[in-house]
Amino acid sequence: MNARLNAPAAAVRGTRKRIRENSLLAQTAIHLFFIAACAACLIPLILVTIVSFTDERSILANGYSFLPEAFSLDAYRYLLADSGRLLHAYGISILVTVAGTLASLLISSLLAYPLSRRDFAQRHLLAFFVFFTILFNGGLVPWYLVYTNLFHLKDTLLALLVPNLLMNGFYILIMRTFFSNSIPGSLIESAQIDGAGEWRTFFRIVFPLSLPVLATIGLFTTLGYWNDWFNSLVFIYDNRLISLQYLMTKTLLSIQFLQSNTQNSNVGKLLSEMPTETVRMAMAIVGIGPIVLAYPFFQKYLVKGLTVGAVKG
Missing domain, CATH: 1.10.3720.10 (MetI-like)
Known part of the structure; x- marks a missing residue:
């Protein structure tokens, strides 16, 4: 009799466990998606900012980089000339x-x-x-x-x-x-x-x-x-x-x-x-x-x- 009563309870606990696991997976997937979306928005902005402070000759020689070889304020000096x-x-x-x-x-x-x-x-x-x-x-x-x-x-x-x-x-x-x-x-x-x-x-x-x-x-x-x-x-x-x-x-x-x-x-x-x-x-x-x-x-x-x-x- 006890075994028959415990079987539904065990099934309910197993269902709740699977729901929690699925919910955790869904939340993780949503978080990863929004992290990737934020990175897709922020990375170009960071690159533009870094390039604006990079030496022009370094850009022409090596292209855009997140780790510029030479730091320069020439672009801002040009804009602020007037x-x-x-x-x-x-x-x-x-x-x-x-x-x-x-x-x-x-x-x-x-x-x-x-x-x-x-x-x-x-x-x-x-x-x-x-x-x-x-x-x-x-x-x-x-x-x-x-x-x-x-x-x-x-x-x-x-x-x-x-x-x-x-x-x-x-x-x-x-x-x-x-x-x-x-x-x-x-x-x-x-x-x-x-x-x-x-x-x-x-x-x-x-x-x-x-x-x-x-x-x-x-x-x-x-x-x-x-x-x-x-x-x-x-x-x-x-x-x-x-x-x-x-x-x-x-x-x-x-x-x-x-x-x-x-x-x-x-x-x-x-x-x-x-x-x-x-x-x-x-x-x-x-x-x-x-x-x-x-x-x-x-x-x-x-x-x-x-x-x-x-x-x-």
């Missing part, structure tokens, strides 16, 4: 990024919130217009003519803020879904019963509860503004208004131009003294610095904002 212009471009990029991100979040949320309200009769029509902008655009030439001839944005800071970056239909739809799924309708009704108007309801109740999606969209918008160089190329002719990324692009193009004209003896001598390979890596480090520092502040909201805002349409 430090005033570099710092000015930094200031332009920081100003445009901060102002553009704040303006984009405010305007996008003010459009997404009405689209999430079921008592707003025209929400489907406006949502269609937002979605339509994701699928189609007017083309490059009409886009340029509208901003230069109609809005007169050429050689202004607004040319770095508005075109292509200020509003994004995909981000608006994400915000709308977040507002629909995460802000209880009863909370809005309670605010209305207490006498709160639409503006007060949005800024005092909805806006503070939307930090996850705002931080997520804010991070993507920040990256878009910081990495943008195309608007400077198209709309800006005044060198005092160019962004950091466009300044880096011009520097890289100048180096490529010199490399393509090595038949000139003077150019060849200048090119031999110029850190061409390492300066590319130094530009990458200089360009990503502020974003790397800003990312940890957004990180805790990133996953929550994406998952909650993308449950259903």
